[in-house]
Amino acid sequence: xxxxxxxxxxxxxxxxxxxxxxxxxxxxxxxxxxxxxxxxxxxxxxxxxxxxxxxxxxxxxxxxxxxxxxxxxxxxxxxxxxxxxxxxxxxxxxxxxxxxxxxxxxxxxxxxxxxxxxxxxxxxxxxxxxxxxxxxxxxxxxxxxxxxxxxxxxxxxxxxxxxxxxxxxxxxxxxxxxxxxxxxxxxxxxxxxxxxxxxxxxxxxxxxxxxxxxxxxxxxxxxxxxxxxxxxxxxxxxxxxxxxxxxxxxx
Amino acid sequence: xxxxxxxxxxxxxxxxxxxxxxxxxxxxxxxxxxxxxxxxxxxxxxxxxxxxxxxxxxxxxxxxxxxxxxxxxxxxxxxxxxxxxxxxxxxxxxxxxxxxxxxxxxxxxxxxxxxxxxxxxxxxxxxxxxxxxxxxxxxxxxxxxxxxxxxxxxxxxxxxxxxxxxxxxxxxxxxxxxxxxxxxxxxxxxxxxxxxxxxxxxxxxxxxxxxxxxxxxxxxxxxxxxxxxxxxxxxxxxxxxxxxxxxxxxxxxxxxxxxxxxxxxxxxxxxxxxxxxxxxxxxxxxxxxxxxx
Numbered sequence: 377x378x379x380x381x382x383x384x385x386x387x388x389x390x391x392x393x394x395x396x397x398x399x400x401x402x403x404x405x406x407x408x409x410x411x412x413x414x415x416x417x418x419x420x421x422x423x424x425x426x427x428x429x430x431x432x433x434x435x436x437x438x439x440x441x442x443x444x445x446x447x448x449x450x451x452x453x454x455x456x457x458x459x460x461x462x463x464x465x466x467x468x469x470x471x472x473x474x475x476x477x478x479x480x481x482x483x484x485x486x487x488x489x490x491x492x493x494x495x496x497x498x499x500x501x502x503x504x505x506x507x508x509x510x511x512x513x514x515x516x517x518x519x520x521x522x523x524x525x526x527x528x529x530x531x532x533x534x535x536x537x538x539x540x541x542x543x544x545x546x547x548x549x550x551x552x553x554x555x556x557x558x559x560x561x562x563x564x565x566x567x568x569x570x571x572x573x574x575x576x577x578x579x580x581x582x583x584x585x586x587x588x589x590x591x592x593x594x595x596x597x598x599x600x601x602x603x604x605x606x607x608x609x610x611x612x613x614x615x616x617x618x619x620x621x622x623x624x625x626x627x
Numbered sequence: 628x629x630x631x632x633x634x635x636x637x638x639x640x641x642x643x644x645x646x647x648x649x650x651x652x653x654x655x656x657x658x659x660x661x662x663x664x665x666x667x668x669x670x671x672x673x674x675x676x677x678x679x680x681x682x683x684x685x686x687x688x689x690x691x692x693x694x695x696x697x698x699x700x701x702x703x704x705x706x707x708x709x710x711x712x713x714x715x716x717x718x719x720x721x722x723x724x725x726x727x728x729x730x731x732x733x734x735x736x737x738x739x740x741x742x743x744x745x746x747x748x749x750x751x752x753x754x755x756x757x758x759x760x761x762x763x764x765x766x767x768x769x770x771x772x773x774x775x776x777x778x779x780x781x782x783x784x785x786x787x788x789x790x791x792x793x794x795x796x797x798x799x800x801x802x803x804x805x806x807x808x809x810x811x812x813x814x815x816x817x818x819x820x821x822x823x824x825x826x827x828x829x830x831x832x833x834x835x836x837x838x839x840x841x842x843x844x845x846x847x848x849x850x851x852x853x854x855x856x857x858x859x860x861x862x863x864x865x866x867x868x869x870x871x872x873x874x875x876x877x878x879x880x881x882x883x884x885x886x887x888x889x890x891x892x893x894x895x896x897x898x899x900x901x902x903x904x905x906x907x908x909x910x911x912x913x914x915x916x917x918x919x920x
Contacts, residue, residue: 432711433918452629455714462712466704470643475636476709482632483713522709 381444383408383530383561384429389438391424391585398424400585402438406563406578408529411556413576414565417616421585422565423463426534429563430460443529456484459528461519463535463565469508473499473518476507477525486526493521498547512539520548524555531555533564537571549575573608581615589615630715633723634730641693641731650689650732654681654739659746668864669851674747674754675762676860678740679847682766683840683859686736687773687801691794694728694777698914699790707920717915721778725907729774736770737763761850765843765899772839772902779906783913801838805857805876808834822874829887835876839902842895849892854879 384406391399399421406412416422427433428440431447431454440447447454467476477490494503497517502510507518516539523531536548545568552562552575566572572579573593581589581596589596597606600614641647658681665673701707710720740763747754776797784790800807809820812831820826836845841857848856854863855878866873866880878886 427918427920430712432708432920451716452714455712458712460708460712462705462708464705465708466701466706467709468640468706470640479632479636480709480713483629483715519709 381441382406383410383443384412384563385439385441386425386428387439389425389428389440390436391421391428391433392436397585399428399435402582402585402587404580404587406561408561409556409559411552411562411575411577412564413572413579414563414582415567415569415572415579415612416565416582420582420616422582423534424585425582426463426532426565429532430455430458456526457529459523459525459531459560461516461523461531461533461536463538465515465519467507467510467515467518470506472504472506473510473521474503476518477521480522480525484526488525490521493524494518496524496551497521498544513541513544516540517544517547520551524551527558527560529560531560531562531564533562533566535566536564537566537568545571569608569612579608581612583616628719630719630723630726633710633713633715633720634727637697637724637727638731638734641728642734644693646689646693647731647735650685650693651735651739651742653685653689654678654736655742655746657681657684658739658743661750662861664861664865668853668861671747671751671754672758672851674744674751675759675847675851677743677747678759678762678766679844679851679860681739681743682736682769683844686732686766686769687840688798689735690732690770690773691777691780691797693732694725694774695780695790695794696787697724697728697778698781699784699787700781702785702920703787711919717919718911721782721907721911721914725774725778725910728778729771732770732774733767736766740766758850758852762847765846765850765896768896768899768903769839769843772899772906775903775906775910776839779910782910801840804838804841805835822876823872825876825881827881827883827886829890832876832878832881832886832890836890836895837898839899842898842902845892845895846899849895855886855890855892 382405386402386404389399389402390397414422424433428435429442429447431451442454443457445454473494474490477493481488481490491503494500497520499514499517520536537545540548549571556562578592579596580587589599593608596611597604600611602611602614658677660680665676669676701710780790780793784793813819818826836842836857844857848854848860848863851860853860854867856863856876858875862873862875863877865871866875866877878890
């Protein structure tokens, strides 16, 4: 694995479903060690892009590289070094939290103790409980524990704050920081704009399958007519509203 | 192997389900069927015949029900996103799914076989070991076939209802296979087929044994030494008894000298292997191409 190559590199990537372009000629580079916030309104193409990074989906055209690898050809190498918290996932209701984490640890051949990881995300009391009885917040914490298996070089978190209570939100944010300090690149999409603002080094705004803005929060403020103290939400709304007015491709 | 943890997880899923043990119980309850015809046919080896009777009816439906949701269920619940996120190729995922489900279903089938063997041993005394082992291997192969078909259906279907329809269609086809084949034969050749006095047609008899359950019966009848047929062993024996008229397709009854070479019972092993390889290959083709979600 070439550590000089970016963690994520997309070159003119397009993903079409029939006539609809979910992702449209997307160029995106996330450098190693960054915490990158991937924002966009519903249907902007965020989850599709994440699906392309993980070879869940295959691009109609363009090149995808993750940690220097083609995620389709080198899926084992890529998934070995990537931790994933997907959006709208399901769990195996009749299995325990420990079994969920253990399956990933055994497949990755990582020596992690499921109990430690579950403790870390705040599920220390529910290690051997069947997940059928979990709340949505607990499911989200479990999915985060599964993503952390094997100290991944890249963490891909799709809506990690979804359904999580304020304690959980803080825990997720702390873990993102800890993982980043460990050296991991963190790529996450979220609608919780305040959290993005608190955690991310750089932010990319996707709209209509295209990257309409990218940079630090200050860079994005500068691209809009937002005042210097504008919140992430103000900047986001202005950036995506502008695109809606342009009549761009929507999905 | 990288996919071993996934296979173990699938195996546990099958064996912790009630379905696997209901399957084993039904094979035992349905299979243990002491009859004079069965005893006359194979004597103490009737114990092996019990296995054939129970497996022939319940293994296909049991194995299919335990495997047809293996992937489609992951699609509908969304857990497929974790499955696909494992450091495995899509082919390895399929191997893990198929292998694990096979070991689970196979364990239930072996358990049922051993219980029937124990009952037979107590009731009738010892039986021949080699035919028993041959039947055990054929049963495992049959289980492999049904799991391969189940995983294939689960891979190509996009909705659970479609997968269930596929399973139902398979059953209809196998239940009516004899009627489908004889009707087609009559339509093509113009020769009516009377199962009491079947025409000595190689292609007709070959077509009848192309289903997994037909091939399984041919193979196990061969091990039991009763005759060359897709019917259950005691029916084959009865058909070959002089002066008895039975509506069953038995090679020795229709052909003088045993029929053409391609009706040799050993070739049913090939039929079963093809039924494993083709569904797995088609499932792999479907699962590795394009989007997996």
